[in-house]
Amino acid sequence: MARLDDKRKVLKNTARGSDAEISRAISAVRIFVVAATVAFVGGGFLFVHHHFKQSNPVLRSYGDLILVGPPPWLNEELKEKIGYAATADGEDLRLDEDAAVTIQNHLRKHLVWLADPKVRVNPDSIEISGRWRKPLAQIEVNNTLFYLDAESVVLDYVEVPELPIIQIAGVRLSGLPTIGEALASPDIAAAMAILHRMDKMDRLVTPDAPLLLHIKSINIANFRGRLSKSDPHITMKSVGGTDIVWGAELDAWSEQLEASDEEKLAKLYAYYRQSRCLDDGVRFINLREPRDRIPRPVEPLPRAANPLP
Known part of the structure; x- marks a missing residue:
């Protein structure tokens, strides 16, 4: 998995950076989960249970949010809206077992562009997927x-x-x-x-x-x-x-x-x-x-x- 940088980047589609201390096995599992999620959008999502860090790191920037399978027309302004909605307009969220439910509720309440949002919490990031509403x-x-x-x-x-x-x-x-x-x-x-x-x-x-x-x-x-x-x-x-x-x-x-x-x-x-x-x-x-x-x-x-x- 990639370590979040300190530059508070706006939502990104794929994890960046590298961390030599994280094992290759866990990285392979995460890649598999993301691929499976993209393949089964609309037909169910695969969740993998992780051991959360005891410190429960706080989600402080939109760079900690990862979109799974976003449409090509999703621009930076929409990504920023997703970030605001997911964090309830800037609220800090702890990466614990309750974060997925909390963010999912935020998305359903504040963001209509993403139908049926699904959230998966990782030790240092959160993945968001769902059915994107395309304006016609x-x-x-x-x-x-x-x-x-x-x-x-x-x-x-x-x-x-x-x-x-x-x-x-x-x-x-x-x-x-x-x-x-x-x-x-x-x-x-x-x-x-x-x-x-x-x-x-x-x-x-x-x-x-x-x-x-x-x-x-x-x-x-x-x-x-x-x-x-x-x-x-x-x-x-x-x-x-x-x-x-x-x-x-x-x-x-x-x-x-x-x-x-x-x-x-x-x-x-x-x-x-x-x-x-x-x-x-x-x-x-x-x-x-x-x-x-x-x-x-x-x-x-x-x-x-x-x-x-």
Whole structure:
């Protein structure tokens, strides 16, 4: 295991430094435990009991916290939030048998970015793991910004430039949402369902160049035709300003005589892969029109056997 340095570094992902006095066997056990934890996230965690030092060292810096399997988009600001939450805004914690429960309770109470947090206490450090909530969309209510994950759970706003986070326009909420709770608004849920499908498509079809990076916003102002029955219910806008006409919410395409949800996604991603962008001079991209409505060439009439002179 690595010895903590005295520079009070902010959360780090892997233990640094070296300590010749710690046996190789214990180091090997710790490496195995971390690897097993990463492999079984969501399916249970492996805990190894250690003999705690009699002195019960005090956890005094965020450098004593180790994140297991963090996502690549987890930046320093979020790591600092985790440190504050784990230590209850700077409280010193003793590394004893009660520390794991205490920190786990702190994380559940003060940090919504990490669902189902798990904590393991080592003689001189603490490992934190769990299910990370990835923000997909952003809403603004009363001049306050919030994030939403795939389950519409509200996250507090933190700059995450590493991720494509789409603005939801046309939101109708009477008051500020509660951080940590899922929004029950049908229009927001409809927008999130579309973005979630696109996020899956990005991972399957365009993992190296996600299409969502080219989407600026999704507009739900006319959700279910509440402003105009004839206008599209949901639209999107690209980063370059191109309008993308989606139409009805998921699973409602047949009622509106539109292309199926799968066909809309297929057309959008086919266009993107062919053009390599969404802003190549077109005014809008219409996904609503079903393929069978496209006029097909008329078969020529067969020639008469004995044409007239």
